[in-house]
Amino acid sequence: MRLVVDLNKCQGYAQCAFLAPDVFAMHGEESLVYSPRAEQEQRDGVARAVAACPVQAITAEGLDGARHGLAEAGREASDAR
Numbered sequence: 001m002r003l004v005v006d007l008n009k010c011q012g013y014a015q016c017a018f019l020a021p022d023v024f025a026m027h028g029e030e031s032l033v034y035s036p037r038a039e040q041e042q043r044d045g046v047a048r049a050v051a052a053c054p055v056q057a058i059t060a061e062g063l064d065g066a067r068h069g070l071a072e073a074g075r076e077a078s079d080a081r
């Protein structure tokens with residue numbers, strides 16, 4: 001699963017690092033480091049992090065049922081018309 005965090009939006013609230021510590025980590029007080037590729041077994045933690053981020057900075061590709069995934073599906077459906 002591919003992950004992108006919009007670091008311009010990220011405010012360093014660390015919710016993601018708390019919920020998926022093997023994918024996201026805080027480096028110092030405010031800067032976030034993360035793995036751009038998450039394994040399937042990390043998807044639950046990633047899904048929680050996506051949902052919990054207060055500024056919706058995290059985008060995860062291939063997360064079924066997540067907000068982003070549903071938005072993508074909707075866009076594809078309307079493109080097909």
Ligand code: SF4
Binds near residue numbers: 024057
């Ligand atoms: S939860 Fe969102 S704002 Fe907080 S550190 Fe993670 S990406 Fe940044």
